[in-house]
Amino acid sequence: MPFPALVRGAGLAAALVLLAACRIESAAPSAGPTASREGAPSGDVWIYTSMYRHVLDALDPLLKERLPGVTVHWYQAGSEKVASRLEAERAAGAVRADLLATSDPFFYERLAREGAFARYASPHVLRVPRSLLDLDARYAAIRLSTMVLVHRQGTTPTPTSFAALADGSWKGRVAIGDPLTSGTAFTWAVFCQAKYGDAFFTGLRARGAIVAGGNAAVLQKVESGEADAGVLLLENALAARARGSPIQVVWPTDGAVVIPGPVALFATTPNPVAAKAVLDVLLSPEGQRLIVEKGDMHAVDPRLEGPRGEPGVDALLERAQPWTPALVERGLTRGGTLKETFSRAFSQ
Structure with a gap:
């Protein structure tokens, strides 16, 4: 089922073609400071993102080559910090960002329902698997992070599943x-709670699980020998x-947890022409290759x-637990309850 699907079944192709066709008119350059006389995108575009700084450094030359009239500014921080800054700007009625590119799918869905995003379907989304699209064209994944199991080389036995x-x-x-502070850990916890119930958290605690904070801390504890295995981003x-x-990757038999990192265009952007052009570059084959x-x-x-030799997105999704509308609702409406359940389990 799509992530989260608002258009389903046989109408998918027609809907996307229609959205792409509408895009041609909506993205047409307008007179004014956002477009040059020739109609080329120009001006400033602010992107709020959680992508790694070295990835942004690699994307900058491509953006400059493709869009010489556009100056791209990055605000880079963790997804939680980006969300906090955006919430403050929205409360003040002064959102600076033109594009959002973080890795918190639940945050995107909430903002989309609140009308924060403009609808835009890049031509490149026609190739993207349907489960990674909001088919109402409010956002689309541009990258995929994946929660897997890891262990140190030579340690036995190794866990085979999250369960x-x-x-x-x-x-x-x-x-x-820690799902209380890490967005990727929270998404993983949503999947595990949906599959195994609240007993999953109490089981983790009973068997001495170490809550390490973020992914860097998990990696350090496994590498140092403080933990035998860990749940970590691929x-x-x-x-x-x-x-x-000496870290080794284990693909869990109960399904890896894929975390889409979407991109969305804010409805408040003063420069939609250039912002759409930047979004197109991020979804282009060249932009995707750099990611x-x-x-x-x-x-x-x-x-x-x-x-690093891993198979592509189609094979990845076959190894993963599927995103469903029910999971999106769980993360949106029961996230606070999940955090309370997790806290109770680990405070015992």
């Missing part, structure tokens, strides 16, 4: 991120291995391979 961390079938110490594990870390090569993340373009 094994809590049900006693695996004996060992595991480090996990991109962090692959980057660590490239540096010589894979520099960020160790999966592209949403099925023509591209995954990071």
